[in-house]
Amino acid sequence: MGYNVAIDGPAGAGKSTIAKLVAQKKGYIYVDTGAMYRGLAIHFLDQGIQANETEKVILACQDAEVTIQYENGVQQVYLNGRNITSRLRDEEVGNMASVTSAIPQVRSKLLELQQNLARTQNVIMDGRDIGTCVLPNADVKVFLTASVQTRAKRRYDELCEKGIACDLKEIEADIEQRDHRDMTREIAPLKQAEDAVLVDSSRMTIEEVVDAIVKLCE
Template identity: 45%
Template sequence: MNRLKMVQTEGTKNMTKIQIALDGPAGAGKSTIAKQLAAHLDYVYIDTGAMYRAVTLAALEQGIDLEDGQQLGELMTSLDIRLTPGENGQRVFIGEREVTESIRSSEVTNNVSFVAKHAQVRSALVEMQRRLAESGGIVMDGRDIGTVVLPDAELKVFMTATVEERAGRRHRENVARGMESDLEALQAEIALRDKRDSEREVSPLKQAEDAIYLDTTDLTIDQVVLRLTELAEGVLK
């Protein structure tokens, strides 16, 4: 049995606190927005992307063939991933080792789509994600939250932005972290990842039929958080 875990109280779903599912392509601002929205609403933020990145990092470190679903499935049975809240956001651990920064490397970023396409990986992580969301009061972001993980979420939003804008955001993040960054290369990488995520056989990236479409290209973070807060309050009325 995999040992994926997160510190959170589970129980009967609290109908005064809803499930919020944010989906969209890489660089759409989901994680940044989800963190701030969760803090604003006093909800728990669950970064599903960090889970897939942690699996990818472990697979790369162990020299596992990222196209071999069976090997990745075997990895999942013993992988100990832990998510905990921290002062600067969610912290990610593999065993006792913190990998919060390591999972954001370009090597992990460029390979996570290969790992995420395998049913053996997705089924294990989806089970955990659903368990964490049972009690409500969560904001969860990813690529298949509204379509697969939480199909009954009370609020679903599909966030996107142009490839140019998303690459620019990632470029600015890299520079702020002191990392080397090539804007044109990022645009190509994001476009390729969009293609991989949208065309994979298992849980492809797509907008849920009942999700609200939100283009964030020309919106500030505060504007997006305000819009989502208004949508959440509308559901709770």
């Protein structure tokens, strides 16, 4: 049996960054579930499908294969054999993934692969419903969050560093809307598992958050 760590939390909480660093320290396999959903979202966008066209999304799942590989220690995501890593953080991809991830057929497409891996390997996964749905029996569960203002500022700084024009208030509004959508969706809504440890990173450094989670794994 593998040792499983589940990290859940809202958009912009730093789940992926933290999970990758914990994986490096502990020697776990990092399974980027968000990247897998975003990979499917790119497939839907490339097919010209709108987020509200549920039937088309379901049909498109049939000819989509999303895989994760590590090349020189760096995660690469492939869609039907094509490297799409550079597109994963696009805003339209994130919004499409947030909407389509609530469709049962989209979730079942990825769930079996994730659970099979967790049964045989030491893994750490991050997402919206890892501790509640994907890995309900995980050895360690963490709910990682931060204030809307903190998360928006982090995203704003990230975009500015890339030279992308953006508005802080618009980012805050987008995050609030995404939080509401994720928490109120009918299928696997975002919520803290009863046995998860709450970690609020609003006033913590990345190193402090990583150390706190590593200690939970000991």
